[in-house]
Structure formats: C-alpha cells, structure tokens
Amino acid sequence: MTFPEPPPSITTTCFHHTDRPAGRRCTRCGKYACPECLTQASVGSHCWECIKADQPPLKQQVKAKLAQPLLVTRTIIGLNVAVFVLQLAKGSNVGSLFSDGGRLTHFDEVFGLSRLGIASGHWWQPLTSGFIHFGLFHIGFNMLILYRLGEQLEGGIGRLRFSALYFTSLFAGSFGVILLDPKNAVGGGASGAIFGVGAAATVALRQRGVNFWQTGWGPMLGINMLFTVMSSNISLGAHLGGLIAGAIVGLVMLNPRVSPSRRPFAYLLAAVISITSISGIFIQVHRDLGTCTEIVSGRFNCQK
Helix, strand or coil: CCEEEEEEECCCCCCCCCCCCCCEEECCCCEEECCHHHCCCCCCEHHHHHHHHHHCCCCHHHHHHCCCCHHHHHHHHHHHHHHHHHHHCCCCCCCCCCCCCCCHHHHHHHCCCHHHHHHCCCHHHHHHHHHHCCCCHHHHHHHHHHHHHHHHHHHHHHHHHHHHHHHHHHHHHHHHHHHHHCCCCCCCCCCHHHHHHHHHHHHHHHHHHCCHHCCCHHHHHHHHHHHHHCCCCCCHHHHHHHHHHHHHHHHHHHCCCCCCCHHHHHHHHHHHHHHHHHHHHHHHHHHHHHHHEEEEEEEEEECC
16 A cells, blocks of 8 residues: 655745744744744744834833833932942942941042032032932932832922922032031932922922821921931031922922912022022132132142
8 A cells, every 4th residue: 555745844934034944933924933033922922023013113112101100209219329339339338237428439529519529620519419328228218208209299290390399409408518517528318309309298288288297298307307406427408408498499389379370480489599509509618718728739628
C-alpha cells in the first residue's frame, strides 16, 4: 500500500527580520513574526507595529502625563530626593538619621544658603538651598508634609497657584535666613516653603469658617514654630519668613471673595514679595560685608 507524500513544508520568515524564520503570527494583523518582534498579550501575541499603532499620538500622551494629579508636588519631591542622592554621592554626611552639619562638602557650601556663598558670587543659593537637606529625618519629614499639603491643595487651587505659593515662600524663607540666622551658618531645606504653603492653607480654611484649631495645619505650624524657637539647629529665619509670606499671599490668592478677574493681582503680589526677598538678600549680604573679613579672594569670614 502506498501513501501520498506530504506537501512540502513552507518556511515563513519574519515580516521585519526577513532572514529569520517565523513560526507564529500576530493575532491582530496576521503577519508572521519572529519571537523578538512579538509581545505576549492577554489573548495571543501582538507584533510591534500593532502595538505602536495602538498607542495614542505623542501630543495626547504628553497631555495625559500633564493631567496627572499632584504633578507639581511630585516634581518638587523628586527634585529634592535627586539632590539628596547627589549630596550623598559628593560625600556629605547627610546619610545619617540626624545631621548636625559637621561635615559640609563643597557641594553643600555652593548650593546651600550662606552669606559667604552669596558674597562669593553664588547668586543661585536663595533658590537651590530649598533643595538641600541635612540628614534623613530632615528630608523625610519635609517631603511627607509637602506631599500631604499637595494632596489637599494642589488639586483644589491648581498648579499655578500652588507653585506661586511654594516658591514665594521659599524665597521669603531664604531672606529670613539672611536676616535672622548666624552669619557663618550654611542653611538648607524645604521647610521655609512648606511653612508658607501650610500657612496659606490655614488662612484659606479660616476664611471659609473653619476654626484655627480645627484646620489641622494651624496647630501643627504653631507646634513647629515652638520647636524652632527652642532649638538652635533649626532655622528660625526660614520658618518665619516662609510663614509670613505664605500667609500674606494666601490671604489674597485663596480668598473665596476675590473674583477670578482679580486673580492676576494675587500673582503680582507673589511676584513682588519674591523680588523683594531676593533683592533684600543681596542688599543685606552687601551690608554684612562691612562686618566680614576677606580671607581669600572673594571669600569672607563673618563674625556672629
């Protein structure tokens, strides 16, 4: 008995890598593809062309990313964490739980806030010092409070107003450091900005009839200010400056009686306070140079 010979096997190749054999097809378009060009899906496998075609346009993807809640809050936290990791890489002793600033690196001195740094031409310090932290507890506590503030405020007031409050308070806190803290100190931390946003939240709740002691943020700020006054390692200037600026801007920016048409005035107020704070820093440092001794070219030693 004879049997017919089986039909010759047909060798198929991948639609993309034509020199490679393909044993499977894309379950969406039916093209033969090699394992490298297929991705396992919930049903079958899809080729990379179908996956790419199924994705929304780049413009739509960007819009979706920007529409995520707490974008500003998470961005600020991400920047703070990135700078903290960089501090560790530069050899700072910030990896300890509590740091007394006993081993400051060149990086800390360049980007932290000090009269010496400003006098040496480090004009960026009023901003960058808000991203410098000393110790795990320092950054951990600040970022936790910032995240909680962002949860309550950013979605409600919008990213622009939240950003204006944060950075206005940061600059005002830096001004407070230069005015009130020891002349030889190197400061850093987001607490000035956080105090400002917390003060704005307290003012906003109070304007809406919430008792000060029930706002949550008001008592917390009060307790923290008490610790600030009692401790020599906590910057009174940063906390006080940020708190005052945040309360003033929040009083106008978050006032429910202010119509949307008058909101530009609130942004103007925030800009005026920021510019005044930055200008005040450089003016005060210039005045302090009269009490400082130049130890090397462009570097000064100031007495407390």
